[in-house]
Amino acid sequence: MNTQSNKQSCIHKIREIKLEVLYIDKDYDVLKEIGSGDYGKVILAVHRDTGSEVALKAVPKATTPIKDFLMEFHYSYFLSPQKNILDTYDVAFETQEHYYFAQEVAPFGDLWQAVERTNGVGLNERDVKIVVEQISSALEFMHDKELVHRDVRAENVLIYSPNLTKVKLTDFGLTRKVGTLVKKRVKSLPSCPPEVWEAVLLEGYNIQVGSDVWQLAMMIYVCLTTHFPWEKADITDPKFTEFVQWSKRKTTRTPKEFRGFSPRFLRLVRRLMDLKPTKRYPVTEINKYLRDRWLIQRSPRASSVHRSSSQSELNGGRVSRSHSCGQILQHRGDQRSNS
Template structure:
């Protein structure tokens, strides 16, 4: 953990030192950096791999176009990034910021293995050991941010940088949406699978309060994505069938584990129940994951049924639960041995 003296650390990249976010110099990008290739782009702008002509250092240059970025927004993102970068699991931001004729630019460390999204096998997910490496480090980064009363607000695999193939070094990045805990903002964008339900329910331009519980929710969804290679739902909205199924289980309206979650052990489901609580104030802190790191998270021999089998099993389970309730209503004790009870009820159902 960094101490207070680290906050004003000197830049590893020596160019151009006199230009910072508070004193932007207008420079020609290609005079100071050899542009090697594009690393990625999004709604914010783009990221380029550059090589400093003065020092030979490879850096990631974040390019934010002036046509869609206000100066104060650029300064806020740079200052948050620079302030947080002493943490070992947050991307290192160098004290280099400048502007070109069309863009604002700042420099960060380069991650040779890209981001986490490309490292998650679709429909399969990562190995449990790799997922544990990643989630523990991101929990440390988020816990650090939350201790500074800052909320990331955009936790997703695309914002986790990977530095080695065994995932022993990953770092959180992109603080363009970061705000102080308790700030009031307007909802301006739509929902994605990582968006918590309290934000999904808000309408466009409605005022919402920034809180660390939103990061906690996205953290839980991130863990699900890493282990499965899928999203748990499209939106955390009651109209989404998969989310609705999860909510029924979360609120203990049913004991049946949601279909999307059957590969997980009861122990990990206990953590998911805490981190994905529908009520923001009841969610645990991200560091709670450390209590579960040494547990088994997935059931290796668990076969997830296809949709037809799933429907049949669901129907049988519903009938078993209904018959059990009828027996109990007639004074018949069904709680002596759960396995024997279920076998007997199944035999009765087959005999019908």
Template sequence: MIEPGLADGSPIDEMMQLTAQSLNHLEIQEHFNIVKEIGRGKYAKVLLVTHTPMALKVMPKASTKLQGFLREYCISLHLSCHPCIVGLFGIAFQSNEHYCFAQELIIGKDLFAVIQPKLQVGIPESSVKRCVLQISSALEFIHSNGLVHRDVKPENILLLDTHCRQVKLADFGLAQKRGTLIRFITGTLPYMAPELCTVALLEGQTEVTAPPLRVEPSLDTWAFGVVIFCILTGFFPWDRCMDSDSFYQEFAEWCTMKERPDTEEDIPPLWKKFTPEAMEMFAKLLAMDAEKRCSVGEVGAYVEKDWLKKEHVNEQQQTAEKEKAS
């Protein structure tokens, strides 16, 4: 549960009030020709429609509060001027059963779709770096506007081409103002920061004993670090950031060692494919202490350096060539 923020006269608040006052009532089928469903999440779905080339995000009223819809629409509209964020058309309306808004149509796959988990090789490092620079720029812009995305994951990074020459960050359904308090969340996901996992209601639990968590950009920084690992390797580094996860525990112990010799034996097995420079980057992005975590923009200092060891790059190329041949 997230505590509702008081109206503070910010641009987002003003946009929400104006949108609520002018939200027209339309039936989707009467005004749009629905071609097909092109995406679906827990709270909404996205439709390809031919009114003009656009995507229509559709949220059922049964599971969506008007305030939540207005927040997502207005935050998305406010940020959509950035070239690496999905654009909006400024069209929002409601039908009998749904809240809807129109957004830029991206013909292409999301980042998760191009990762091949069975092969566990990720995508080429050059493509990863192009993607990372664009998403870090989008996140810096979001943070400079006093907002936190809170859902940075491969599924929300859309590709306009398969080589990541142009990518766009999508889905602001969980976005919040910096400083908003989170009392609890349900369940955990691999990209959630450890401090976020402390307020998770796990199966069988009825309450959380940890104090409320304040939303900060460091949550996005952690998720961004996990995404970089994921698209370089083809798999997540752990299931959840909790002591019960041995893969996370190994990494946490490596991070918190006071004196860490630079030897292969000290690096957790899943991380041995990375160069020392890449491990330095990950240590900053995935710092256990949220206050010591770097900003997302600091990855730019590492782009000119190798992230994968040469032997792993060769292995990745050989696996990709075999996949093409088959």
């Protein structure tokens, strides 16, 4: 059985790995830190024995149980045969303070950085559709394997071509199997679906693929507008309450935050952002709407993404969670399959 088949058949069996203890400066030439966040950092480094340039994702031992680290590393590696998922090498190790794993380097940063560069205008509709088609493919691959990403947002989409024709989904620190009982996190994001906001803090709720579907729709909105339609998907937020009334068809008036969109896009929103997660359409529903116009009118300043690489943009400049061993294995990018 080849490496690719092994990746696919072992997806639900988390490997128990005894991590090699390394002194990172002994095995790698650390070039710079290229990202940091609440859960760790990403550094750009060159493996001395092979000359391979990699992004080393590091998470602090003080705040990360080894079980959580191994789960993220496992899903990151076994999902990477899909062409729109970041390639992770079978390389993990630990130092005195961090767990590490190695991933490929993204030369053009992340999607949120591209949105920010539009200065409030938003990305060109065509560019957004190009991205969404790829990310929906990555999510379909995960959902077919009964896995839910749970953190779909522009920061977790890395760019590999200036015109966005090649992007990849990253950050699988929250990825879990469908039906898994998890506790609500202390901090929820505006992109989180209503069932997460409704969950009682520190009490459990079961994970569903509908969570990713909602978040993908929110990502589309953010890419086109550069902001969220509300602060939280909860009835205490008046903007969300207005959306709820429209969603339940208690009013025919389009919510203020959605009035710049076409009827076809609003139809897509109803399908992807149903208030009940079990009624949301699969992510592939988006493909039926890619040839439709989404925006009623667009500023002539709408940004189309065409730019050159910069090392300051590598792997997005952000990180949520992460890991690696002293030897970099051969890159398997050419062996990927959409299966």
